[in-house]
Amino acid sequence: MMQIEAMQAFLDREFPQSTVKVVSLGDKSTTVRQDISDAHLRPGGTVSGPVLMTVADVAMYVAVLNEIGIVPLAVTTNLNINFLRKPSAECAIIGVCHLLKVGKSLAVGEVGLYSEGSEDVVAHVVTTYAIPPKRD
Amino acid sequence: MMQIEAMQAFLDREFPQSTVKVVSLGDKSTTVRQDISDAHLRPGGTVSGPVLMTVADVAMYVAVLNEIGIVPLAVTTNLNINFLRKPSAECAIIGVCHLLKVGKSLAVGEVGLYSEGSEDVVAHVVTTYAIPPKRD
Amino acid sequence: MMQIEAMQAFLDREFPQSTVKVVSLGDKSTTVRQDISDAHLRPGGTVSGPVLMTVADVAMYVAVLNEIGIVPLAVTTNLNINFLRKPSAECAIIGVCHLLKVGKSLAVGEVGLYSEGSEDVVAHVVTTYAIPPKRD
């Protein structure tokens, strides 16, 4: 397992446009946080779908890297998202990822997305990452 | 919440071909069990995908009915399954469903499928049910 | 590309419980057919979800094998199915698969499922197969 600071530094370097923050790193699980500003909202005052997808994607990426080490080439192959409730426009989005499997070539995880302070899932994601073959 | 016996009787009447058994009914969650025999296996000695899908579908159906009452017309609209590990040919399949949302017209839940006695998920399902409008 | 007879013989040998028939083999596409009897129906007189899933799974398997040759170890890793219309209880189910990608380690395809004689999709599947690494 890695240190939060090292993981955050890697994310900031690899995804300079991202503002997702690593909150915690656990055994096959991670929590991340995205502050919400006007740029993340869509009409009706709700967080846009692509923002939710991004938070889930980063939560999963961090969870996978925390297991297999820093491998910048891991790529998402599948992402299935169910939109369940309208997220608050005034709260950060929290993403909690649990890895279901980390195999040699594929990792599968689920991510619950929440408006900070609430226990109701606003969106639920299941996603698959392809892990590149080890180089010798 | 319903009694296990009443739920099982409903299932047996509605799905006479099914041999899935209700194990427990909780708050927005259920556990079901499918004994495995040769008819459920595919070459290689593993439980077939459609059997796993059936167990997940019944677990979700039972969880939804446990919340909204017996409504025989609820139908699956979407099911997404990830096959993660080879299930044992010698163990029952256990399906554990957690409802993520029960709305007026849609219910969404996730189901973990296990070989009895193991904590490793063999397949993971997220599925949506359409709930028919209430008749007056 | 393979001959229909050779593919059917392989399926019959590998999946002796299956009664799905190969109808045609094309360039990255296949059509299969499942006769429907009472054993395939669920209450309400409609084809059960697991039967539809099985037809889709076989259509995809046949399409993949038609591209990469007979590799009995290819396995489904993900299957996403949307149930769109009630299939007829009196018609065969036709599955039409188009491969979206055949990579080194993953193949992705979509399958439209129809009641024979109708152009309305009864269910739509997108599914991923893991292709085992080549042995030398």
Place this chain on the structure above:
Amino acid sequence: MMQIEAMQAFLDREFPQSTVKVVSLGDKSTTVRQDISDAHLRPGGTVSGPVLMTVADVAMYVAVLNEIGIVPLAVTTNLNINFLRKPSAECAIIGVCHLLKVGKSLAVGEVGLYSEGSEDVVAHVVTTYAIPPKRD
């Protein structure tokens, strides 16, 4: 069916942050286009996943509105995306949506995403929209 100009004007008003353009409106199908600039790229010089998701979401939204008329409250309930090939960093993304079903309460469609000028799908989406009940 609507005029392209009227649909574009609606999109521009409802989603002022979006730069997706409506290219064509057909019978249960639409084509949209997203110019790609540096802001849409991720490290490695490829179009980011959330950008692809946004293009698919808009293509579907436009296809649904083209069938049922302007109903600003339609919301995505499920989106399943498979990432198939690396999109070009130098080409626009084209999204082609085909509706699989437009029911009273749900619409389901599939969207192929392409780098302009190529016939290879870079990502494939199946998505569901909830249609609000008609007001009298």
